[in-house]
Amino acid sequence: MLPLVAQPTQTASYVFTHFETSPETTGVSSIPYAVILSVLLSNYCLYGYDAAAHLTEETKGADRTGPIAILSSIALISVFGGAYYLALTFSIKDLEYLYREDNETGGALVPAQIIYDAFYGRFHSSTGAVLFMIIIWGSFFFCGLSVTTTAARAVYAVSRDKCIPFSPIWRKVHPTSKVPINAVWLCTAITLLLGLPILKLDVVFTAILSVSTVGWVGSYAVPIFARLVMAEESFKPGPFYLGRARRPVCFVAVLWICYTCSIFLLPTSYPLRLRTFNYAPIALGAALALVMLWWVLDARKWYKGPVRNIDVQNGHH
Template identity: 30%
Template sequence: MPTAGGLYYASAVLAPEGWGPLAAWVTGWSNFLGQLTGPCSVGYALAYMILTAAAIGNPSYVIQTWHIYLTLLLMLFVSGLITMQSTKVIGRINIVGTWINLIALVIFVIWLPVGAVNMPKFQPNDVVWTSKGFVNGTDWPIGFATLMGFLSVIWTMSGYDAPFHLSEECSNANVAAPRAIVMTAQLGFYLGFPVILVIAYCVTDIEDVVAGALGQPMGAKCLQVLGPKAGLAMFAINIVAQYCVELGCIIAGSRVIYAYSRDDALPGSRWWKQVNKHTLTPVNALWFDLGINALLGLLMFASPVAIGAVFSIGAIAQYTAFTIPIALRLTAARDKFRPGNPPPPPAFSTFPCPWNLGRFSKPCGYIACTWVLFIIPILCFPASTGADLNALNMNYTIVIYGGVMACALLWYAVDARKWFKGPRINVEHVIHGDGDEVEEREVIVSEMMSKKDG
C-alpha cells in the first residue's frame, strides 16, 4: 500500500464493505492530530533545552515563558525553510540526522558513566532494579503511577508510520517502507535501553533532575553527573540530536496533511494539496502544519499542564490511528488480507521479497490492540487527586482530543458522508498468475469512489 495516506488508506482498504470512508475518516483525523502536535511538542522541549543551556552558561539568566515561545517560533521558521526543499535534499537531511542521533547516543552512553564527578559514580543494583529507586511524583499508588509514566515511552516510541507517508517519494517502497517501520521499533529498543540504563545508574538525585531549579530534566541530569562545563557540552550534543528529530516530525506531518487534502478531507484542502513546481514537494501543507503548531505553542502561557496536553494528545492520537488498521486486519479483513508475496523470477533474484511478519503477524496484532486499549485510558488521568486537583493541574487530554474527534465525526455525519468517498487510488497493483505475468488494475476501494474519480 505505497501511498502517502498511510494508515488512513490502509483503514479504507481493510474496513468492511461500505464502511471504508468512515474508517478512513476516523483514522485520518486521529493521525492528523497526532502528527500535527509533533513539531509543537518536540519544538517546545527543544526550545526549553536551548534556554536551559543558556541558563547553565549564565546562572543569572531566568527563563521566561515568552522566551520559550519566541524560540519555538524561530525554530519552526528555520525548520520550515529547510524541510520545504526537494525530496533529494530532505533524504540527505534525514541521513545526516540519523547519524547525528547515533553518534550522540554513543557519546552519551560512554561519556556519562566515565566522566561522572559524583561519588559513588553508580547507583547500586537494588536501587536501579527494585522499588527502592521509585520516586512517585503523583498522588496515585505506585503501581498506577508507573503505568502513567508510560506516556513518555509511547510518545517517544511513536511515528512508526512516517515511512508510510514518505513511500511515494522513495524507491522500492513495498520493501523500504515496512522495513523502516520494523527497524524503527527494534532500534528504539536496542539503542534506547542502554541510554535508560546509564540514566538510572548515574543519577544521584532524582527529584533534583525532575523538579529542580532548571526545569529541564536532561539539562539537570547532565549538569548533576558531569559538572558544569562537561555537562553543558553533553547537553549541547543532545540539543543538536533533538533538532534532527524536529525536522523529521515536520516532514512526516506535512505529508499527512498533503495526503488527506488530496481527498478533500481537511478544511482548505484545495490549498494544502498543491505541490510546489520548483521543489515538487507539498510546501503549502508544510507551512500550514507549522502555522498550526505555532498556535498550539500558545498553550504554554496557560499552564505547564496545558502545554503538556499536547504531548498526551500526540501519543494517544497516534496510537489510536496505529491500532485501527491493525484491528481491522484482525477482524473485518482476516479472510481477505493478502500478505506480501515474493515476486516471480527473474525479479526474485534481483529484489528482496515484499515484507510481511508471517506467523507473528496476528499475535503481534492482538498484543498491540490489547495494549493500546489498556494504556490509553490511563494516560488521560491527572497526576493529582482529591483536594490537590484544580483547574491548573487537570489533565485536559481527553477534552481536547475527544472534542476535536467529536467535531470531526459531527462534520462527517452532517456533511462529509455525502461527498467523502475515501482515499483516491493512485497506485496500480500488479497481480502475478501462474507462469505468465498478468497485469490488471485492482480497484480496492471502488465502492467508495464516484464514477468520475474512478
C-alpha cells in the first residue's frame, strides 16, 4: 500500500545499488562501516525464531515440530521483513529531510517520517499517516505480548532449575489458567522500568535492543559450539538431523553469532556524545560482572544444573 500512496516511487536501481551514508547526521562516511551496521536491523528481526524455540516444550512431538517452527519463522520473517524494507525504501521522498531534527518526527523515527512524507505529499494531510502508524503500533503491541510470553517462559524455566533469586515465587503456576502468572508480572515490571528512560533518551532503546540480542544470541552460541567440538560417537541424532551438513552449518553459525554480537556493540553515530553513545557494551559488561560475582560468591555453592522434570523409565518416558 505504501509505494502506491508514495507515487512516484524511487527507481529499482536507487533502491538496490545506491549508497547513502549521510555523514552530516550520522558522522559515518565509510561505506564498509555503513554496510556492517546495516546488517543489525535484519538481524534482531531474524532472531525472532527463539520464540518458537522457547515454546517447543509445550508442543507435541517437539523434536520434529520445534525445528520446523524455527525454520518457518525465519522464512516468514524473511518474506514479510523484506517486503516491509522494500516498501519503505521505494517510498523515500527526500533522503536528507529524513534525518533533520526539524522534521515532523524530530529526525529520530525514519520509517515514520517516510510514511508521513508519502501521505502528506499525496493528500496534503497527515491523517492517513497516523492511521497507517496505528497498524504498525498494533503489531508492536502484539510483538511485545509474544516477547513477554517467551520471556516469562524463560523465567519459569530457570526458576524451576532454582537458578534465580526467589525461584519458588516465579515458578508458581496458576491452578486454573496453568500460566506462571508471577513470572509474567515480573517480566512486565522489568519491561516498564526499562522503557521509562526511552521517553527521554532514544539511545536507551538502541542499547536495550543491542544487549538483549547479544545476550540471547550469544547464549545460543554455547550449545552450537559444543556440538561443533564434541566427539561424534557421543552424539545421538534426533529425527530432525542435518547429517553431513552439521559441522559446516555449526561453524558458519558460530562465526555469524560472533560477528553480529560484535557489531551490536559498535557506535552507530559519530562523534561520540552522551546522546549518541552506544551504551550496550557498558550495560552488557555490568550484567556479566554481576552474574559472575554472584556465581563466585554464592551460586556455585548450591547450583547443580538443570532439574529433571521427566521420569526416565527403561531409557525413555
